[in-house]
Amino acid sequence: MPKFPKLSFAESLGEVVLPEKCMGCAACVVVCPVGCLDYVDEKPVEVEECKVCGICAQVCPRYEFPLPALEEFTFGRTRKPEEEFGVYRRIVVARSQDEDVRRVCQDGGAVSSLLRFALRTNAIDGAAVSGTSENRPFHPVPRLVTTPEEVLKCAGTKYSYSPNLLAFNEGVKQKKTSMAFVGTPCQIQAIRRIQTVPLRKHAERLNFAVGLMCTESFTYEGLIEKHIKDELNINPRDIKKMNIKAKILVTTESGDVEVIPLKTAKQYTRASCLPCTDFSAELADISAGGLGLGGWTLSIIRTKKGEEIFEKAEEAGLLETKPVEEEGRALDLLVRLSKKKRGE
Ligand SMILES: Cc1cc2nc3c(=O)[nH]c(=O)nc-3n(C[C@H](O)[C@H](O)[C@H](O)COP(=O)(O)OP(=O)(O)OC[C@H]3O[C@@H](n4cnc5c(N)ncnc54)[C@H](O)[C@@H]3O)c2cc1C
Ligand code: SF4
Ligand code: SF4
Ligand code: SF4
Known part of the structure; x- marks a missing residue:
């Protein structure tokens, strides 16, 4: 991983926050060892004197982002030219077999089913997801969930920004030992950066990361x-x-x-989404998207860890899958949207 000079928050991330490049992932807030950053109006704000350790710049997805090094870290290799939506092992179309999930999920409910399965089998003791605000309906709020019932309450997409790293940090504070993380591609980028610094307090508690495909989010x-x-x-x-x-x-x-x-x-559209180049959460363990399928989740299984949890849920009869080749239009759309976001 490239080494960074020790700069203050203002010297490094000032360049990101001021011109609206910051998408508000909260990674800098979560990792600051002296707690001098607060999260206000979807942005980090310096509330106490910065001690110039330089760590926040190392986790920010919008500050000198070393994609090939992050791919090496996550997959043990960089992508091949033909992998137009990033490195992967398997790609399928999936649907939850759980009626309770199907009633409330966004697409095929693969994400909620995986989380419920992982909690029930004690593979994880918490998951960082997005619930809904009591006072502002449909406003997403980061939530740490610890039961299959809580997963159900947080299913479905909210199209505004939810800084789920704050929920992950809550799990760290509660000393959870093995968590799942669900988030947009920019947040998956942040969590991988946290792992590669490495910031063990957070990194070692991540079991698997599910990335939600994302064209944009709205204010x-x-x-x-x-x-x-x-x-x-x-x-x-x-x-x-x-x-x-x-x-x-x-x-x-x-x-x-x-x-x-x-x-x-x-x-x-949030201004900070405009420079974004990652549609399909290319650094996730598993990426999930609807892609116009209607009742199914297109699932890209990228890592060995992602494959293990996905296959176990399939074997347990919780996920029905079919080959992506049966849904050629969705696959074409995935390639098209991935290229479009990179400006190709
Ligand atoms: C802002 C946004 C934009 C998206 N844009 C596209 C798109 O352009 N094309 C496409 O194919 N798919 C897009 N998706 C993904 C899609 O909406 C579904 O999340 C995905 O297909 C999984 O469906 P599911 O039924 O398996 O998920 P579910 O089982 O319903 O689970 C969804 C999970 O996502 C979490 N979540 C909900 N809202 C947010 C949020 N704002 N931020 C972080 N986590 C959240 C929930 O808490 C839940 O855990 C987008 C998602 C988001 C959040
Ligand atoms: S992480 Fe370090 S450089 Fe960044 S704000 Fe905190 S003390 Fe300052
Ligand atoms: S780490 Fe995230 S919240 Fe912090 S400056 Fe970078 S993009 Fe913004
Ligand atoms: S488009 Fe999606 S992934 Fe990109 S910055 Fe916006 S919310 Fe994050």
């Missing part, structure tokens, strides 16, 4: 409050589910579906 104030609440006159408490299938579909509790064209929604 809550823009998409939910301004557009859905004020312009469409939908009370955010009445939103049952949001889905993106070439347009945003907002399903309400009464069963009505309101359509927001993606072109309209783009004005609410």
